[in-house]
Amino acid sequence: MLGASLFPGGGRADGDGKETVTEDAAAKGNAAASVLARSVENWGDDDARSVIPMEASATGYPPRTMTLSVRVVGVGDAFTARYYNACLLVESADTRLLIDAPPALARALRDLGDRGGPVIGLDDVDHVLITHLHGDHMGGLEQFLFWRRFVTGRRATLHAIPEVLAGLWDARLRGGMEVLMDADGARHPLTLADYAEVLPMPAAGEEFRVGALTLAWRPTVHHIPTSALRIRAGAATFGYSADTAFDPSLIAWLASADLLLHETNHGTHTPLDRLVGLDDSVRERMKLIHYPDDHDVAGSPIRCACEGDRYDL
DSSP: OOSSOSSTTTEEEOTTSOEEEOHHHHHHHHHHHHHHHHHHTTSOHHHHHTSOOSSOOTTSSOOOOOSOEEEEEEOBOTTOSSSOBSEEEEEETTEEEEEOOOSSHHHHHHHHHHTSSSOOOGGGOOEEEOOOOSHHHHTTHHHHHHIIIIIIOOOEEEEEOHHHHHHIIIIIIHHHHSEEEOTTOOEEEOOHHHHEEEEEOOSTTOOEEETTEEEEEEEOSSSSOOEEEEEEETTEEEEEOOSOOOOHHHHHHHTTSSEEEEEOOSTTSOOHHHHHTSOHHHHTTEEEESBOTTSOSTTOSSOBOOTTOEEEO
16 A cells, blocks of 8 residues: 555545545646646657657656667577577567567567566567578577467467568478377378468568558578568667678668667678778667677677667657
């Protein structure tokens, strides 16, 4: 039970100990929100994106809701022994979109909740987008689809470019998911469409909707077909390089985003020094992901995304 009112001079606890709000308290809350709204008019766009919204809540205080939220599930590369593989959870309104589904997905999502924010499970994500077919980006998809079909019976929606979808079933999932056998030996064939609604992404550069999110993609410079992403909700935009060699045209395509997560790694990936050489206006909105275990996170010349981070735009 609350020992004192949350609303000095206006709130009170009812007979069950629950806080109620008097008309006077609500009026004060609305007045405070009005002052805040007038203050924001004098701020820049970047400041306004992180401010509490203007409309007062039922408690008399302005509610905190963000247009676009990006939560970092994993940051590691294919060979990591320290991190989860690169994976992001993008949220807006009632839409949750998981970008890639790495191995140990259920554990990675649970640990995300343990690091702060709502606990997320396999049944809390209705949209999954696979950027490409390397195992560190889709190795948890079988777990996710089995859970949704056999445990909760809730179909999710799977998004990918046609080139990825063409190999996802035949080259990656079919061996363990195509046939179910009963105890008497009866066999039941299944396809990817039995596990999820499968939606091919449109042509590169063409915008499409996933719930409250508006997305576009373009190819990266990688060994296999791979999708970089721009994701927009309201006035906020997030950019994700996915796996790629250094590609100035890709960075230019992503550069308008409020937040840009770009990979860096050895070999055919993007060398860190090429990103360090970018213009300050781009680099200051950039965070690194998919970095190797030997990358010095604390001393990195470009800030690193870390597992559990949440970016509200």
